[in-house]
Amino acid sequence: MKNLYQSFGIGFALLVEIAIFSALSPHFFTTDNLLNVMLQISITAIVAVGMTFVILTAGIDLSVGSLMAFVGVVATSMLKLDLRLEYAFPLAMLAGLLLGAASGLIAGTLVTRFRITPFIVTLALMTIWRGLAFVYTEGRPVWELPEAFALLGNGRTLGIPNPTIVMIVVFVTAYVVLSHTRFGRYIYAIGGNPEAARLAGIGVKRIVTQVYVVCGVLSAASGILLASRMNSGQPNAGIMYELDVIAAVVVGGTSLFGGRGTVTGTFLGSLLIGVLRNGLNLLNVGSYVQQVVVGVVILLAVLLDQWKKR
Amino acid sequence: MKRDILLHMRSMSKHYPGVQALDSVDFDLFAGEIHALVGENGAGKSTLTKILAGAEQSDSGTIEVSGRTIAIREPADARRLGIGIIYQEFKLVPELSVAENIFLGDERRFLRHGFVRFSLMHAEASKVLSRLGETIDPVLPVRKLSVSQRQIVEIAKALSNHVRILAMDEPTASLTDREVENLFAVMRNLKTDGVGIIYISHRIEEIFRIADRITVLRDGKLIHSCPVAEADSEMLVKWMVGREADREAHQWSPKGIAPSQRREILRIENLTSDRVHGISFGLDRGEILGLAGLTGSGRTELVRLIFGAERRSSGRIVVDGREVSVRSPGDAIKAGIGLLTEDRNLDGLVLQMSILENITLSSLSDVAFGPFVNGSKERRAASELVRRLRIKTRSVETPVETLSGGNRQKVVLGRWLMTQCNILIFDEPTAGIDIAVKREIHALIRGLASEGRGIIVISSELPELLQLCDRIAVLCDGIVAGILTREEATQERLMKLATSYA
Numbered sequence A: 001m002k003n004l005y006q007s008f009g010i011g012f013a014l015l016v017e018i019a020i021f022s023a024l025s026p027h028f029f030t031t032d033n034l035l036n037v038m039l040q041i042s043i044t045a046i047v048a049v050g051m052t053f054v055i056l057t058a059g060i061d062l063s064v065g066s067l068m069a070f071v072g073v074v075a076t077s078m079l080k081l082d083l084r085l086e087y088a089f090p091l092a093m094l095a096g097l098l099l100g101a102a103s104g105l106i107a108g109t110l111v112t113r114f115r116i117t118p119f120i121v122t123l124a125l126m127t128i129w130r131g132l133a134f135v136y137t138e139g140r141p142v143w144e145l146p147e148a149f150a151l152l153g154n155g156r157t158l159g160i161p162n163p164t165i166v167m168i169v170v171f172v173t174a175y176v177v178l179s180h181t182r183f184g185r186y187i188y189a190i191g192g193n194p195e196a197a198r199l200a201g202i203g204v205k206r207i208v209t210q211v212y213v214v215c216g217v218l219s220a221a222s223g224i225l226l227a228s229r230m231n232s233g234q235p236n237a238g239i240m241y242e243l244d245v246i247a248a249v250v251v252g253g254t255s256l257f258g259g260r261g262t263v264t265g266t267f268l269g270s271l272l273i274g275v276l277r278n279g280l281n282l283l284n285v286g287s288y289v290q291q292v293v294v295g296v297v298i299l300l301a302v303l304l305d306q307w308k309k310r
Numbered sequence B: 001m002k003r004d005i006l007l008h009m010r011s012m013s014k015h016y017p018g019v020q021a022l023d024s025v026d027f028d029l030f031a032g033e034i035h036a037l038v039g040e041n042g043a044g045k046s047t048l049t050k051i052l053a054g055a056e057q058s059d060s061g062t063i064e065v066s067g068r069t070i071a072i073r074e075p076a077d078a079r080r081l082g083i084g085i086i087y088q089e090f091k092l093v094p095e096l097s098v099a100e101n102i103f104l105g106d107e108r109r110f111l112r113h114g115f116v117r118f119s120l121m122h123a124e125a126s127k128v129l130s131r132l133g134e135t136i137d138p139v140l141p142v143r144k145l146s147v148s149q150r151q152i153v154e155i156a157k158a159l160s161n162h163v164r165i166l167a168m169d170e171p172t173a174s175l176t177d178r179e180v181e182n183l184f185a186v187m188r189n190l191k192t193d194g195v196g197i198i199y200i201s202h203r204i205e206e207i208f209r210i211a212d213r214i215t216v217l218r219d220g221k222l223i224h225s226c227p228v229a230e231a232d233s234e235m236l237v238k239w240m241v242g243r244e245a246d247r248e249a250h251q252w253s254p255k256g257i258a259p260s261q262r263r264e265i266l267r268i269e270n271l272t273s274d275r276v277h278g279i280s281f282g283l284d285r286g287e288i289l290g291l292a293g294l295t296g297s298g299r300t301e302l303v304r305l306i307f308g309a310e311r312r313s314s315g316r317i318v319v320d321g322r323e324v325s326v327r328s329p330g331d332a333i334k335a336g337i338g339l340l341t342e343d344r345n346l347d348g349l350v351l352q353m354s355i356l357e358n359i360t361l362s363s364l365s366d367v368a369f370g371p372f373v374n375g376s377k378e379r380r381a382a383s384e385l386v387r388r389l390r391i392k393t394r395s396v397e398t399p400v401e402t403l404s405g406g407n408r409q410k411v412v413l414g415r416w417l418m419t420q421c422n423i424l425i426f427d428e429p430t431a432g433i434d435i436a437v438k439r440e441i442h443a444l445i446r447g448l449a450s451e452g453r454g455i456i457v458i459s460s461e462l463p464e465l466l467q468l469c470d471r472i473a474v475l476c477d478g479i480v481a482g483i484l485t486r487e488e489a490t491q492e493r494l495m496k497l498a499t500s501y502a
């Protein structure tokens, strides 16, 4: 049992989970439902990739949920500009992504140049972006968006939901970046021993800043997808998302102390939590009880991980 | 003189994934004896002491202390039995003070009404340190100490308790001669008090000076055990490596580089910071320059300034006739300057990364295509160095944290050998490296010089500098007290310069 778990780790836990739900509900193991699970995890999983990068450097980013909301309202409001859609659409996307990059740049700069701990920096940014989202919209959602925008998050390509396609592209790219590029190698080195990394000639400040920018841009992309799914820009979107995201990363085996972890783990972690929520819904477990179960499973997953390391 | 057997470890075995670190080894220790444990890097010496300390569990075998079979499950058990350990890879807490580190886990001694009386603790710490002839301020955080000072604290920590058995795992690897003398004096005192000492070192001459008995391990097996009088250094090396060692590593003719090419590659002018003052010297292509000096004389500080690891307040660095701006280690490497730092665990290695990743960390651009690392090219380059340095491992993917101390040192060395740096600075390059490989590393450094690179070497072992260097600069109190050529330099003259302002 232990050996089995050691070789497959979280994948094994996921299989057990799938087996249980398949046995308990006839609706669980169907193409439609599995695609549904993938769609449901897509938005948090994309952010979780960015979060994995940040946590690998022994940092944390609490601002992702608020940033998603702020980007969402800014991008949707730009769609309503008096412009032809061919122009307004790319412009809105670009503005949203740039906003995400700017947020990451600010966080990264404060962390590396001004040496404020990531927890404090991103906690502050979390309330700043949330506040700005409300200020910008005067607390009212942005409604009545062009129909084409809703397609982005709700449409399908080749039968697969668009957000899921984005998620897959993001994961594959992140996998390649982390395991096959210099940037990825430097991230692990910095997380493992920042002083050794610096003395090996790595531009630690530059790399860490870039990592926060990556997280910001991915949060922005997610924020746009979320707005499209809701077909509106909601200033209170994505509240507490940062916690779901961090849970997925940690359940996926990434160490909060930095230097250890993979995006494959993060994907499986997102899936583990997503499948759990979905299965509990199919079994008509109430949402209050669900919260308890999800919390327990997070603890179990981390405990199993500890046990595996022993 | 009839002596009691203090410690008897019988058929100790320990297996790690892929290696048999110990293979039914018997080891005994008398009261009032110094028993040296020697062997190549990765032979299993540290593993044996870790088992004694309760930091690791043996797979099989029994331990008897004073004739009674006992179980050591955790470090607290060992402490209770009067076993003290000086670990090779330091176990100090950087943020705590010297005194707090010395008495870590033993604070109860200073409790008054539920509070730790720090004044008492500091006084006690100073007392232990002064036994070692040291005056380190017990209030300082360990983070601020040099490696040799940290070593002293590690020793003080083991001595702070009343010990009957003391295991010392390479305590002198980073100590200067004077500190070694103080340590030996303390060891002799302990010996007359009836303490049994296990002494691990790669400095062969020390073993013949201080030890009563020698036990040799090779690949986890007991090879030979005898009184020190029955062995000599050639025999010892033969037992260690299992073959005749090359008597003297490749004869070295100083400056083996054509005079026409002997241009200056590095010039330091007036380098100044808090701890070094107005340092100037030049380094030629093909030259090996040694830096000597006592602990705290500023050797490490100086090379860290040259490498941009620390801020200098003034001074110029000239490479190949052009002034370079070195503000960070990255700048230094771009200018062709590499530095092997003195503490491999603290700021040399990323312990959880593999041997491969640690070796190529500073030269990824050489094995990359654009942003992508070329895996097979990287593996080839790293495997070559693993072979050349004889790093004992099953695969280049092994995490560095599972390597023995000496093999870790070889990994950092490998990293700098892989870079294209024309100026290489080695701060204690052979600390913890076994004698056979040490000779090879000396040959390697000479080889690097004869390729036309400029080399700076810091070593606390004067014989090593005398053997290796074309010139030796002696620092004292942050100032260059003098520079001697190979012909002028003797151990006495170097020592005299090193203490000239003291």
Ligand SMILES: Nc1ncnc2c1ncn2[C@@H]1O[C@H](COP(=O)(O)OP(=O)(O)OP(=O)(O)O)[C@@H](O)[C@H]1O
Binding pocket: B016, B017, B019, B020, B021, B039, B040, B041, B042, B043, B044, B045, B046, B047, B048, B088, B392, B401, B402, B403, B404, B405, B406, B407, B432, B434
């Ligand atoms: N935690 C571990 N996991 C796996 N292998 C280990 C671990 N610790 C030690 N080893 C292996 O056990 C062997 C013996 O290591 P040990 O540290 O005892 O060597 P040593 O004789 O002290 O060498 P050195 O002179 O380099 O300090 C080595 O091959 C080492 O790689």
Ligand SMILES: [Mg+2]
Binding pocket: B045, B046, B047, B088, B169, B404, B405, B406
């Ligand atoms: Mg060792």
